[in-house]
Amino acid sequence: xxxxxxxxxxxxxxxxxxxxxxxxxxxxxxxxxxxxxxxxxxxxxxxxxxxxxxxxxxxxxxxxxxxxxxxxxxxxxxxxxxxxxxxxxxxxxxxxxxxxxxxxxxxxxxxxxxxxxxxxxxxxxxxxxxxxxxxxxxxxxxxxxxxxxxxxxxxxxxxxxxxxxxxxxxxxxxxxxxxxxxxxxxxxxxxxxxxxxxxxxxxxxxxxxxxxxxxxxxxxxxxxxxxxxxxxxxxxxxxxxxxxxxxxxxxxxxxxxxxxxxxxxxxxxxxxxxxxxxxxxxxxxxxxxxxxxxxxxxxxxxxxxxxxxxxxxxxxxxxxxxxxxxx
Amino acid sequence: xxxxxxxxxxxxxxxxxxxxxxxxxxxxxxxxxxxxxxxxxxxxxxxxxxxxxxxxxxxxxxxxxxxxxxxxxxxxxxxxxxxxxxxxxxxxxxxxxxxxxxxxxxxxxxxxxxxxxxxxxxxxxxxxxxxxxxxxxxxxxxxxxxxxxxxxxxxxxxxxxxxxxxxxxxxxxxxxxxxxxxxxxxxxxxxxxxxxxxxxxxxxxxxxxxxxxxxxxxxxxxxxxxxxxxxxxxxxxxxxxxxxxxxxxxxxxxxxxxxxxxxxxxxxxxxxxxxxxxxxxxxxxxxxxxxxxxxxxxxxxxxxxxxxxxxxxxxxxxxxxxxxxxxxxxxxxxxxxxxxxxxxxxxxxxxxxxxxxxxxxxxxxxxxxxxxxxxxxxxxxxxxxxxxxxxxxxxxxxxxxxxxxxxxxxxxxxxxxxxxxxxxxxxxxxxxxxxxxxxxx
Numbered sequence: 001x002x003x004x005x006x007x008x009x010x011x012x013x014x015x016x017x018x019x020x021x022x023x024x025x026x027x028x029x030x031x032x033x034x035x036x037x038x039x040x041x042x043x044x045x046x047x048x049x050x051x052x053x054x055x056x057x058x059x060x061x062x063x064x065x066x067x068x069x070x071x072x073x074x075x076x077x078x079x080x081x082x083x084x085x086x087x088x089x090x091x092x093x094x095x096x097x098x099x100x101x102x103x104x105x106x107x108x109x110x111x112x113x114x115x116x117x118x119x120x121x122x123x124x125x126x127x128x129x130x131x132x133x134x135x136x137x138x139x140x141x142x143x144x145x146x147x148x149x150x151x152x153x154x155x156x157x158x159x160x161x162x163x164x165x166x167x168x169x170x171x172x173x174x175x176x177x178x179x180x181x182x183x184x185x186x187x188x189x190x191x192x193x194x195x196x197x198x199x200x201x202x203x204x205x206x207x208x209x210x211x212x213x214x215x216x217x218x219x220x221x222x223x224x225x226x227x228x229x230x231x232x233x234x235x236x237x238x239x240x241x242x243x244x245x246x247x248x249x250x251x252x253x254x255x256x257x258x259x260x261x262x263x264x265x266x267x268x269x270x271x272x273x274x275x276x277x278x279x280x281x282x283x284x285x286x287x288x289x290x291x292x293x294x295x296x297x298x299x300x301x302x303x304x305x306x307x308x309x310x311x312x313x314x315x316x317x318x319x320x321x322x323x324x325x326x327x
Numbered sequence: 328x329x330x331x332x333x334x335x336x337x338x339x340x341x342x343x344x345x346x347x348x349x350x351x352x353x354x355x356x357x358x359x360x361x362x363x364x365x366x367x368x369x370x371x372x373x374x375x376x377x378x379x380x381x382x383x384x385x386x387x388x389x390x391x392x393x394x395x396x397x398x399x400x401x402x403x404x405x406x407x408x409x410x411x412x413x414x415x416x417x418x419x420x421x422x423x424x425x426x427x428x429x430x431x432x433x434x435x436x437x438x439x440x441x442x443x444x445x446x447x448x449x450x451x452x453x454x455x456x457x458x459x460x461x462x463x464x465x466x467x468x469x470x471x472x473x474x475x476x477x478x479x480x481x482x483x484x485x486x487x488x489x490x491x492x493x494x495x496x497x498x499x500x501x502x503x504x505x506x507x508x509x510x511x512x513x514x515x516x517x518x519x520x521x522x523x524x525x526x527x528x529x530x531x532x533x534x535x536x537x538x539x540x541x542x543x544x545x546x547x548x549x550x551x552x553x554x555x556x557x558x559x560x561x562x563x564x565x566x567x568x569x570x571x572x573x574x575x576x577x578x579x580x581x582x583x584x585x586x587x588x589x590x591x592x593x594x595x596x597x598x599x600x601x602x603x604x605x606x607x608x609x610x611x612x613x614x615x616x617x618x619x620x621x622x623x624x625x626x627x628x629x630x631x632x633x634x635x636x637x638x639x640x641x642x643x644x645x646x647x648x649x650x651x652x653x654x655x656x657x658x659x660x661x662x663x664x665x666x667x668x669x670x671x672x673x674x675x676x677x678x679x680x681x682x683x684x685x686x687x688x689x690x691x692x693x694x695x696x697x698x699x700x701x702x703x704x705x706x707x708x709x710x711x712x713x714x715x716x717x718x719x720x721x722x723x724x725x726x727x728x729x730x731x732x733x734x735x736x737x738x739x740x741x742x743x744x745x746x747x748x749x750x751x752x753x754x755x756x757x758x759x760x761x762x763x764x765x766x767x768x
Contacts, residue, residue, distance in 0.1 A: 077401035163584035185587030187741040273532040275737020292725025
């Protein structure tokens with residue numbers, strides 16, 4: 001017997017179902033004239049199909065095509081077709097000290113930025129955890145930076161960092177313009193300047209996830225700990241931190257991925273300078289892919305290397321997250 | 328019957344109109360010109376409106392913001408598209424556009440019509456010729472532009488400043504004739520306590536800013552990016568060019584703090600704000616400084632052309648663009664484009680172009696008293712257009728530029744290493760690019 005999904009109830013044959021509904025066998029087998037019945041699966045497929053087509057066109061095809069291009073010598077603005085060069089682009093990138101410098105800069109930036117965001121975000125969440133007068137407004141205000149466009153943030157901070165009229169140096173006590181630090185023009189400070197801005201903008205994101213984690217901790221755990229005369233540090237270490245850890249790790253995972261892709265803030269603040277002091281992999285990728293160079297093959301290879309690095313790091317976090325869940 | 332006759336007559340009339348209209352002779356009723364989005368493109372649209380009034384052919388100047396202009400044109404090239412008939416393109420695009428066949432060869436046209444001799448030789452070379460010295464031309468010099476200087480006459484002509492300067496440096500304070508004099512003046516006016524700095528120089532790392540600024544003393548000190556055989560080693564890194572870079576870094580030390588990534592917009596900003604006694608900039612951005620609504624020092628702002636290097640040579644980094652014809656349009660459209668350029672290149676139209684604010688390259692107009700008097704910076708511009716020099720126009724210019732930008736910025740702004748290290752690294756980096764592209768063995 002053929003089962004028709006559209007009329008199937010809990011796996012029973014259609015005839016049985018229809019018999020219960022008081023339908024004759026003729027009514028059961030003959031569809032209305034001029035109409036074909038669509039199965040549930042077919043309807044599901046029809047609804048999903050446009051999304052699948054869009055995904056294939058907008059994501060899957062470019063992904064596969066760019067993978068192919070990464071093995072070719074090709075410029076998107078040239079009328080010459082791609083020329084297969086095998087692993088040449090990959091070996092060129094991996095043997096070029098400039099690219100390793102870009103990776104080192106990106107790694108340093110990601111480490112500094114994500115670490116500080118985690119500390120600041122978690123500290124903010126702890127501060128705003130308890131309700132007090134105005135805590136709602138303060139929480140909302142703290143969240144404002146992450147709602148701004150990174151390029152707008154970069155433009156604002158360029159003015160704040162400006163040694164002539166920016167407000168940061170006077171706040172830090174540097175009132176003599178001759179000795180004031182030039183945040184964006186000094187190779188030793190420029191990366192820190194970007195880290196400061198990124199921490200300012202994205203610590204609220206970490207805070208938000210931590211707040212969600214903190215609010216989910218049952219109060220009775222703290223009551224029990226208090227009865228046992230556990231210290232505040234012990235409560236933090238054994239209750240708060242383990243309970244928040246899964247959400248904290250998710251926040252760190254997202255921020256790490258973003259840090260490795262960092263482009264707009266660097267481009268808006270330093271353009272990778274001075275020299276190549278703040279040139280992250282994404283900035284170098286942009287220069288290779290566009291800006292008069294248009295080395296599409298080489299830049300595709302670099303993009304895939306970045307993708308592999310991000311997937312590897314994400315896997316480390318996900319494994320840690322799974323271990324936490326299991327443990 | 329009456330109805331039928333009327334229909335026949337109407338059809339005949341339509342046929343006569345179609346065949347008889349001047350523009351319709353070739354079937355061309357409008358021409359599309361692509362250019363970047365800025366004031367000169369608006370001026371060209373006005374010139375195009377005049378052309379429509381004279382010939383009936385509508386001219387559309389399609390503008391794209393500078394940031395995406397090359398990308399848009401390059402995409403059209405790759406598709407061998409016909410969205411534009413003519414494009415006003417950067418001199419640096421020439422190599423790629425010509426080697427890949429995107430531009431129509433205009434050598435015969437420019438020579439036979441005599442248009443070639445109406446523009447300054449330097450502009451024809453840098454805006455239109457490829458390869459350099461070949462005598463083959465692919466563009467008509469349209470918007471001439473180069474680096475020049477704006478300065479505060481009120482500061483330069485202040486008697487106290489004049490006396491103090493002469494006492495300190497042993498010669499009168501005036502428009503600098505040499506790069507050393509320019510440095511002395513920059514040093515003299517650097518007074519952080521008064522919020523005044525001597526100079527504003529290009530330092531932008533993003534695309535070509537710092538390279539364009541440095542090229543002015545670099546060329547004047549005898550430097551070049553490569554020789555006739557494309558050798559960069561021993562050409563870029565000479566004692567003279569190292570001295571030029573040291574001078575440029577010293578100039579940056581007299582610039583307002585915060586100009587560590589500065590290009591044309593920032594130059595005008597520090598001048599208008601009263602922070603800099605003099606600034607370098609492209610002449611295309613000087614009209615803003617002559618406008619009292621923008622520049623409070625407009626009445627006392629003077630302009631001068633590039634000073635000379637140690638051997639007396641003067642060079643100015645080239646900006647501006649030439650107009651080229653798309654190779655993929657049909658012959659009728661090509662002919663219509665040639666007709667437009669023939670009309671545009673006439674002295675009368677070039678005079679109108681200059682009067683609107685366009686920077687003509689026409690010799691007669693540049694030398695005319697009307698042109699020299701119409702704007703305070705035109706005299707310096709006319710002089711500058713006789714000694715302009717470009718970076719490079721080979722297809723690999725983007726890769727060469729990236730090398731130069733990085734090392735110049737690291738040394739001048741970041742203070743990394745020495746001028747010799749920077750110039751050696753630039754020479755080696757350029758040599759690598761040129762060798763990889765097959766220019767040198």
